[in-house]
Amino acid sequence: DTEVTQTPKHLVMGMTNKKSLKCEQHMGHRAMYWYKQKAKKPPELMFVYSYEKLSINESVPSRFSPECPNSSLLNLHLHALQPEDSALYLCASSRDQGQTYGYTFGSGTRLTVV
């Protein structure tokens, strides 16, 4: 298995809703990442988990809450989002945070906040 699987592919939520994005990989990678990508822009790093511990939080608002229950799974919990949070959310993984192997990206979740 050489894929990063993200669910759901599309999500529409109201500003008062609570939802979660899910990311899964079975490549034995020990670093996992959340990125946010707006249209026509490069991805922006949100969070990095290394060996299931949060190692980087790029000053993301608390309405985004990451969770890494095990080495294969990464969640992003969403609460009280704003319309400007609408974007493509990408998950990625790599063998290790300290090695330059490159990342494997998932196909993303297209989030619309109404």
Next chain:
Amino acid sequence: AQSVTQLDSHVSVSEGTPVLLRCNYSSSYSPSLFWYVQHPNKGLQLLLKYTSAATLVKGINGFEAEFKKSETSFHLTKPSAHMSDAAEYFCVVSDPGNQFYFGTGTSLTVIP
């Protein structure tokens, strides 16, 4: 500090003609460099990577890139464009901690 400059925001080529997407980098370290492609509403797919081995790197779908340290460049080329190559392309440099620094992207249009 690491950074990447993609010199063209848009490139348009005719089908069957060569593709050149330009990337210059700045790095305090011996860099690792990558090219990723993103088709509309899709994730990013790795095309190729340079990690201090051969300076001419061959990737998937006929793409290749040459690392030129003296010019701090890592340009992406393909001899003959296909319609399926139309997409957004990102040049990326990583630091020793494997943190990625993305270029602003180049949108490739292929004209039939």
